[in-house]
Amino acid sequence: MSLEFCALVTRHVQHEIALSITNTVNEKDRLRQDLELFGQSHRLPAPLRDTIDLCLEEHLTNIITYGYLDSKAHAIHVRCCISDTQVEIEIKDDARPFNPNAYPVDTSLPLHEKPMGGVGILLLRRLMDTVEYHRSGNKNIVTLKKRISDAD
Amino acid sequence: MDTKKLTSPDSFQIHVPGRIDGKMASQMEKDIEAAIRDGASTVLVNLSDAVYICSAGIRVLLQYYRQMKDSHKLLCVVDPSPSVEAILDLTGFKELIVRRPENT
Numbered sequence: 001m002s003l004e005f006c007a008l009v010t011r012h013v014q015h016e017i018a019l020s021i022t023n024t025v026n027e028k029d030r031l032r033q034d035l036e037l038f039g040q041s042h043r044l045p046a047p048l049r050d051t052i053d054l055c056l057e058e059h060l061t062n063i064i065t066y067g068y069l070d071s072k073a074h075a076i077h078v079r080c081c082i083s084d085t086q087v088e089i090e091i092k093d094d095a096r097p098f099n100p101n102a103y104p105v106d107t108s109l110p111l112h113e114k115p116m117g118g119v120g121i122l123l124l125r126r127l128m129d130t131v132e133y134h135r136s137g138n139k140n141i142v143t144l145k146k147r148i149s150d151a152d
Numbered sequence: 153m154d155t156k157k158l159t160s161p162d163s164f165q166i167h168v169p170g171r172i173d174g175k176m177a178s179q180m181e182k183d184i185e186a187a188i189r190d191g192a193s194t195v196l197v198n199l200s201d202a203v204y205i206c207s208a209g210i211r212v213l214l215q216y217y218r219q220m221k222d223s224h225k226l227l228c229v230v231d232p233s234p235s236v237e238a239i240l241d242l243t244g245f246k247e248l249i250v251r252r253p254e255n256t
Contacts, residue, residue: 107244119207
Protein backbone atom coordinates (compact mmCIF):
# COMPACT_ATOMS: atom_id res chain seq x y z
CA MET A 1 0.00 0.00 0.00
CA SER A 2 1.55 3.26 -1.06
CA LEU A 3 0.93 6.50 0.52
CA GLU A 4 0.56 9.25 -1.95
CA PHE A 5 0.18 12.83 -1.06
CA CYS A 6 0.22 16.04 -2.89
CA ALA A 7 1.59 19.18 -1.34
CA LEU A 8 1.07 22.59 -2.75
CA VAL A 9 3.90 24.77 -1.69
CA THR A 10 3.74 28.49 -2.11
CA ARG A 11 7.13 30.03 -2.00
CA HIS A 12 7.56 33.59 -0.86
CA VAL A 13 10.73 35.29 -1.84
CA GLN A 14 12.76 36.47 1.12
CA HIS A 15 16.15 38.03 1.26
CA GLU A 16 18.10 38.30 4.46
CA ILE A 17 21.31 39.79 5.75
CA ALA A 18 22.83 39.47 9.21
CA LEU A 19 25.44 41.88 10.49
CA SER A 20 27.25 42.38 13.77
CA ILE A 21 28.98 45.48 15.00
CA THR A 22 30.53 46.76 18.19
CA ASN A 23 29.00 49.66 20.04
CA THR A 24 30.75 52.59 18.36
CA VAL A 25 29.49 55.38 16.13
CA ASN A 26 31.80 54.39 13.27
CA GLU A 27 30.57 50.80 13.37
CA LYS A 28 26.97 52.03 13.46
CA ASP A 29 27.56 54.11 10.34
CA ARG A 30 29.27 51.20 8.59
CA LEU A 31 26.28 48.98 9.32
CA ARG A 32 23.91 51.62 7.97
CA GLN A 33 25.93 51.78 4.75
CA ASP A 34 25.84 47.99 4.40
CA LEU A 35 22.08 47.92 4.92
CA GLU A 36 21.60 50.77 2.46
CA LEU A 37 23.45 48.76 -0.20
CA PHE A 38 21.39 45.68 0.69
CA GLY A 39 18.18 47.68 0.31
CA GLN A 40 19.34 49.19 -3.01
CA SER A 41 20.33 45.78 -4.36
CA HIS A 42 16.82 44.51 -3.59
CA ARG A 43 15.19 47.55 -5.14
CA LEU A 44 13.62 48.95 -2.02
CA PRO A 45 12.19 52.38 -2.86
CA ALA A 46 14.36 55.31 -1.76
CA PRO A 47 11.82 56.80 0.70
CA LEU A 48 11.54 53.42 2.45
CA ARG A 49 15.34 53.09 2.63
CA ASP A 50 15.50 56.60 4.11
CA THR A 51 12.92 55.68 6.76
CA ILE A 52 14.77 52.49 7.67
CA ASP A 53 18.07 54.32 7.84
CA LEU A 54 16.63 57.00 10.11
CA CYS A 55 15.08 54.44 12.48
CA LEU A 56 18.32 52.46 12.65
CA GLU A 57 20.25 55.66 13.31
CA GLU A 58 17.90 56.46 16.19
CA HIS A 59 17.77 53.02 17.78
CA LEU A 60 21.45 52.19 17.44
CA THR A 61 22.46 55.63 18.74
CA ASN A 62 20.29 55.08 21.81
CA ILE A 63 21.88 51.69 22.45
CA ILE A 64 25.41 53.02 22.03
CA THR A 65 24.87 56.23 23.98
CA TYR A 66 22.71 55.06 26.86
CA GLY A 67 22.85 51.29 26.96
CA TYR A 68 26.08 50.52 28.73
CA LEU A 69 27.57 51.41 32.08
CA ASP A 70 31.07 50.29 31.16
CA SER A 71 33.53 51.26 28.44
CA LYS A 72 33.89 47.75 27.05
CA ALA A 73 33.17 46.66 23.52
CA HIS A 74 29.74 45.11 23.16
CA ALA A 75 28.28 43.31 20.19
CA ILE A 76 25.09 44.46 18.51
CA HIS A 77 23.51 42.05 16.04
CA VAL A 78 21.23 43.23 13.25
CA ARG A 79 19.25 40.98 10.95
CA CYS A 80 17.30 42.45 8.05
CA CYS A 81 14.76 40.43 6.10
CA ILE A 82 13.06 41.72 2.95
CA SER A 83 9.99 39.88 1.69
CA ASP A 84 7.52 40.74 -1.05
CA THR A 85 5.44 42.78 1.36
CA GLN A 86 7.57 44.04 4.21
CA VAL A 87 10.94 44.76 5.68
CA GLU A 88 11.71 43.30 9.08
CA ILE A 89 14.74 44.32 11.10
CA GLU A 90 15.75 42.64 14.32
CA ILE A 91 18.28 44.34 16.59
CA LYS A 92 19.76 42.33 19.44
CA ASP A 93 22.03 43.80 22.10
CA ASP A 94 23.21 43.10 25.64
CA ALA A 95 22.68 46.64 26.90
CA ARG A 96 20.60 47.53 29.93
CA PRO A 97 16.95 46.55 29.66
CA PHE A 98 15.08 49.12 27.63
CA ASN A 99 11.69 48.81 25.98
CA PRO A 100 11.22 51.66 23.46
CA ASN A 101 7.45 51.20 23.65
CA ALA A 102 7.40 51.92 27.37
CA TYR A 103 9.08 55.34 27.24
CA PRO A 104 6.51 58.13 27.70
CA VAL A 105 6.53 60.77 24.99
CA ASP A 106 4.44 63.94 24.84
CA THR A 107 4.35 66.01 21.65
CA SER A 108 1.75 68.47 22.85
CA LEU A 109 4.05 70.83 24.74
CA PRO A 110 4.97 74.18 23.18
CA LEU A 111 8.51 74.66 21.87
CA HIS A 112 9.82 76.45 24.93
CA GLU A 113 8.65 73.59 27.21
CA LYS A 114 9.56 70.56 25.12
CA PRO A 115 12.08 68.21 26.71
CA MET A 116 15.24 67.47 24.74
CA GLY A 117 14.90 63.70 25.12
CA GLY A 118 12.57 61.12 23.65
CA VAL A 119 12.39 62.36 20.06
CA GLY A 120 14.34 59.40 18.69
CA ILE A 121 12.01 56.89 20.30
CA LEU A 122 9.01 58.84 19.04
CA LEU A 123 10.39 58.71 15.49
CA LEU A 124 10.92 54.96 15.77
CA ARG A 125 7.37 54.36 16.98
CA ARG A 126 5.72 56.62 14.46
CA LEU A 127 7.74 55.77 11.34
CA MET A 128 7.69 51.99 11.70
CA ASP A 129 4.44 50.03 11.36
CA THR A 130 5.34 47.97 14.43
CA VAL A 131 8.04 48.07 17.08
CA GLU A 132 8.19 44.85 19.10
CA TYR A 133 10.32 44.35 22.16
CA HIS A 134 11.21 41.47 24.35
CA ARG A 135 13.94 40.65 26.78
CA SER A 136 15.59 37.24 26.50
CA GLY A 137 18.16 36.48 29.18
CA ASN A 138 20.47 39.49 29.14
CA LYS A 139 19.46 40.57 25.63
CA ASN A 140 17.17 43.30 24.38
CA ILE A 141 15.51 42.21 21.16
CA VAL A 142 13.72 44.87 19.15
CA THR A 143 11.96 43.99 15.91
CA LEU A 144 10.97 46.74 13.51
CA LYS A 145 8.51 46.06 10.71
CA LYS A 146 7.55 48.25 7.78
CA ARG A 147 5.25 47.35 4.91
CA ILE A 148 6.42 47.88 1.37
CA SER A 149 3.67 49.84 -0.29
CA ASP A 150 3.16 51.27 -3.74
CA ALA A 151 3.27 54.72 -2.18
CA ASP A 152 6.92 54.34 -1.13
CA MET B 153 26.52 72.31 3.77
CA ASP B 154 26.93 75.96 2.95
CA THR B 155 26.35 79.08 4.97
CA LYS B 156 25.75 82.39 3.34
CA LYS B 157 24.69 85.82 4.39
CA LEU B 158 21.43 87.05 3.01
CA THR B 159 20.67 90.60 1.95
CA SER B 160 20.87 91.99 5.47
CA PRO B 161 24.25 91.84 7.23
CA ASP B 162 23.02 90.02 10.31
CA SER B 163 20.84 87.44 8.56
CA PHE B 164 22.39 84.09 7.69
CA GLN B 165 21.11 81.09 5.78
CA ILE B 166 22.52 77.63 6.42
CA HIS B 167 21.68 75.08 3.75
CA VAL B 168 21.79 71.48 5.00
CA PRO B 169 21.25 68.77 2.36
CA GLY B 170 20.92 65.00 2.46
CA ARG B 171 20.39 62.74 5.44
CA ILE B 172 20.83 64.76 8.62
CA ASP B 173 22.13 61.99 10.88
CA GLY B 174 24.19 62.40 14.06
CA LYS B 175 27.33 63.47 12.21
CA MET B 176 25.53 65.96 10.00
CA ALA B 177 23.73 67.33 13.05
CA SER B 178 27.12 68.05 14.67
CA GLN B 179 28.29 69.87 11.55
CA MET B 180 25.04 71.83 11.39
CA GLU B 181 25.58 72.85 15.01
CA LYS B 182 29.08 74.14 14.20
CA ASP B 183 27.71 76.18 11.32
CA ILE B 184 24.98 77.68 13.51
CA GLU B 185 27.53 78.56 16.19
CA ALA B 186 29.75 80.19 13.57
CA ALA B 187 26.85 82.28 12.28
CA ILE B 188 26.03 83.42 15.83
CA ARG B 189 29.68 84.31 16.46
CA ASP B 190 29.61 86.36 13.24
CA GLY B 191 26.77 88.41 14.64
CA ALA B 192 23.66 86.73 13.23
CA SER B 193 20.39 87.97 14.63
CA THR B 194 18.50 85.73 12.20
CA VAL B 195 19.56 82.20 11.26
CA LEU B 196 17.50 80.46 8.58
CA VAL B 197 18.15 76.73 8.34
CA ASN B 198 17.25 75.75 4.81
CA LEU B 199 16.21 72.10 4.66
CA SER B 200 14.86 72.09 1.10
CA ASP B 201 17.32 69.38 0.06
CA ALA B 202 17.33 67.39 3.30
CA VAL B 203 16.06 63.84 3.05
CA TYR B 204 15.45 63.42 6.76
CA ILE B 205 16.45 64.96 10.06
CA CYS B 206 17.25 62.77 13.05
CA SER B 207 16.50 63.54 16.68
CA ALA B 208 20.02 64.90 17.24
CA GLY B 209 19.40 67.43 14.47
CA ILE B 210 16.05 68.40 15.94
CA ARG B 211 17.71 68.86 19.35
CA VAL B 212 20.30 71.19 17.80
CA LEU B 213 17.56 73.27 16.21
CA LEU B 214 15.57 73.40 19.47
CA GLN B 215 18.62 74.30 21.55
CA TYR B 216 19.64 77.21 19.35
CA TYR B 217 16.04 78.31 18.75
CA ARG B 218 15.71 78.73 22.52
CA GLN B 219 19.13 80.35 22.91
CA MET B 220 18.44 82.90 20.21
CA LYS B 221 14.90 83.55 21.42
CA ASP B 222 16.29 84.40 24.86
CA SER B 223 18.36 87.09 23.13
CA HIS B 224 15.35 88.31 21.11
CA LYS B 225 16.80 86.77 17.97
CA LEU B 226 15.47 84.15 15.59
CA LEU B 227 16.47 80.69 14.40
CA CYS B 228 13.99 78.87 12.24
CA VAL B 229 13.65 76.25 9.53
CA VAL B 230 12.76 77.45 6.04
CA ASP B 231 11.70 75.60 2.90
CA PRO B 232 11.69 72.11 4.44
CA SER B 233 11.43 69.22 2.01
CA PRO B 234 8.13 67.31 2.30
CA SER B 235 9.81 64.43 4.14
CA VAL B 236 11.50 66.76 6.65
CA GLU B 237 8.28 68.69 7.19
CA ALA B 238 6.51 65.39 7.86
CA ILE B 239 9.14 64.46 10.46
CA LEU B 240 8.89 67.83 12.20
CA ASP B 241 5.10 67.53 12.17
CA LEU B 242 4.88 64.04 13.65
CA THR B 243 7.42 64.85 16.36
CA GLY B 244 5.66 68.06 17.34
CA PHE B 245 8.33 70.47 16.07
CA LYS B 246 6.49 72.03 13.16
CA GLU B 247 6.58 75.34 15.04
CA LEU B 248 10.25 75.61 14.07
CA ILE B 249 9.21 76.17 10.44
CA VAL B 250 8.69 79.73 9.28
CA ARG B 251 7.14 80.30 5.89
CA ARG B 252 9.28 82.68 3.94
CA PRO B 253 7.72 85.93 2.74
CA GLU B 254 7.52 85.88 -1.06
CA ASN B 255 10.09 88.64 -1.50
CA THR B 256 12.87 86.82 0.44
